[in-house]
Amino acid sequence: MGKPPGCDKNGLKKGPWTAEEDQKLIDYIQKHGHGRWRTLPKNAGLKRCGKSCRLRWTNYLRPDIKRGKFSIEEDEVIIQLHSVLGNKWSAIAARLPGRTDNEIKNYWNTHIKKKLLRMGIDPVTHAPRLDLLELSSLLSSSLYNTAGFVGSMFNPSFLSLATAFLSSNQTKNLEINNLAGNIQQIQNPYEPYQGNQVPVITQGSQADLNQFSANPGLPNLRQIDNTVSDSKGFLPTTIQNINGYNHGFNLGDQNLQQVCTFSEKIPNMVPFGSLLSTPSSSSTPLNNGSSTEDIERDSYCSSNNMLIFDVPKGLNVNGCM
């Protein structure tokens, strides 16, 4: 079954393409079009395998390729689509005109993944990292018996519920994953647990949240500003409906649809970097290889739409990440 690897046979050249080879390939495709990649290199006078030619064309030489840095909007589209599609880079690329799957894949692995990790978000599941919850659980076990409010704050039943809640998100269907992408709200990925406030990442079904709201052990969830930047109608109404506790998550297929039709909205979209990026108060980036622009981009954030827990002053949660 299948076909021979090809490129390492018959003395075919591998490695970086020269300008001359590029020109030959471009000239040939401009004259004859592409396709028939196996015979193309011979006809074009190239000592390359067809696959190498195809990749060079689709990933680099194609005239409609957009070079240069990814915009904030593109970042957000990628994150959104990845939360729904996973590592389906070609599917993601299809929604980002001018970008190739390879480029997006590289960008994800080198930039976005790290960014999400800094934010305490699992880049695979787009859920809060469970190891952080486990850390909370450790805190709970050590503090539970010594401080009354901590016992309430880190109520094991609450942690258990939260863990199950978050775990369930990893296996739930697309709409839940999309919800995670839409309403993850976090304060500061560089210093996630600042002062007396713990960032809250809310996601889940209505039943999940009803459970949360019904749990007396929950800390005081409040939202600084629940007027969500949805003036263009992009963000789901779910966020608008969150006012303190859940007032009704209503996620259905329309959310997936929103993501899938997202690219049409890019030109006029309301950035939701405020949801996924960071405030300008970040101090030292963890990635010292970041360019100034990266730092600025990572710092892009609006000051509203923050969901926070009130944490008693006595509890120092700095450095939990």
Place this chain on the structure above:
DNA sequence: AAAGGGGTCAACCGCCCGACA
């Protein structure tokens, strides 16, 4: 100035699938 360590990204690899003879 030089070494080395880490980040980036173009290119490659291996596998898979659908179409077709």
Place this chain on the structure above:
DNA sequence: GTGTCGGGCGGTTGACCCCTT
């Protein structure tokens, strides 16, 4: 049903670059 072909996919590699020491 089987083999071949054309093409696509996600994962990985390695050369190059830049920054730090």
